[in-house]
Amino acid sequence: MKNSFDTLASSWDNDPGRIPQIDKVAEIIERELKFSTDDSILDYGCGTGLLGFRLLKNAGHATFCDVSKGMLEQVTLKSEEYGKAKVSILNADFSEKAPEGVSFDKIFTMKVLHHVKDVPQLLKNFNKKLKPGGWLCSIDLEKEDGSYHHHEGVPHKGFERTEFEDLLINAGFTPAHYSNEIVIEKEREGVVKKFRLFVSLAKK
Numbered sequence: 001m002k003n004s005f006d007t008l009a010s011s012w013d014n015d016p017g018r019i020p021q022i023d024k025v026a027e028i029i030e031r032e033l034k035f036s037t038d039d040s041i042l043d044y045g046c047g048t049g050l051l052g053f054r055l056l057k058n059a060g061h062a063t064f065c066d067v068s069k070g071m072l073e074q075v076t077l078k079s080e081e082y083g084k085a086k087v088s089i090l091n092a093d094f095s096e097k098a099p100e101g102v103s104f105d106k107i108f109t110m111k112v113l114h115h116v117k118d119v120p121q122l123l124k125n126f127n128k129k130l131k132p133g134g135w136l137c138s139i140d141l142e143k144e145d146g147s148y149h150h151h152e153g154v155p156h157k158g159f160e161r162t163e164f165e166d167l168l169i170n171a172g173f174t175p176a177h178y179s180n181e182i183v184i185e186k187e188r189e190g191v192v193k194k195f196r197l198f199v200s201l202a203k204k
């Protein structure tokens with residue numbers, strides 16, 4: 001069955017704000033986190049893989065995971081130039097079950113968590129799938145009034161820092177960095193509203 005992201009997949013990258021936002025996020029990550037060319041990274045809820053492909057140049061291998069087959073088709077098209085050794089594609093929902101036989105040095109998840117009902121379970125499964133000393137990088141909306149997704153219901157209207165860091169601690173992580181310098185502007189009923197994205201880093 002198609003989900004709402006399947007129908008958005010082929011035009012996802014055409015939004016003019018998309019790439020500059022990824023660039024800002026990647027700059028913060030590259031400033032705060034050391035990579036090794038041996039790193040195995042996971043872009044979870046990857047969409048068309050914009051963040052994962054951008055970070056793959058610092059790492060050895062990237063797994064792109066999403067529940068939307070339409071999004072993963074876009075990743076497959078892009079993956080041609082990286083070669084099979086560098087890219088894996090996974091259609092899985094870690095909030096239901098952590099897949100067997102995979103582990104990662106770093107997990108990135110951008111604008112996904114507010115779509116996930118059981119965030120505590122997802123974070124616990126991320127922890128299970130990280131190698132010792134691995135990092136989880138979560139990029140998501142700070143608490144908002146619900147107008148970000150004004151046409152559709154989502155399980156979470158963003159997250160407050162303390163609430164989110166408590167979830168990380170309960171899942172076995174040590175929060176290590178939090179910044180919220182990225183602002184997204186959206187027009188709502190003729191008014192430009194500002195929403196903040198946070199970048200959180202937590203160590204296993």
Ligand SMILES: C[S@@+](CC[C@H](N)C(=O)[O-])C[C@H]1O[C@@H](n2cnc3c(N)ncnc32)[C@H](O)[C@@H]1O
Binds near residue numbers: 115
């Ligand atoms: C707002 S998009 C973000 C895509 C990409 N991370 C980006 O920043 O361009 C949210 C993505 O999360 C995926 N998603 C939603 N719930 C998910 C879940 N439980 N597990 C994995 N992916 C999920 C959607 O299919 C969609 O591709």
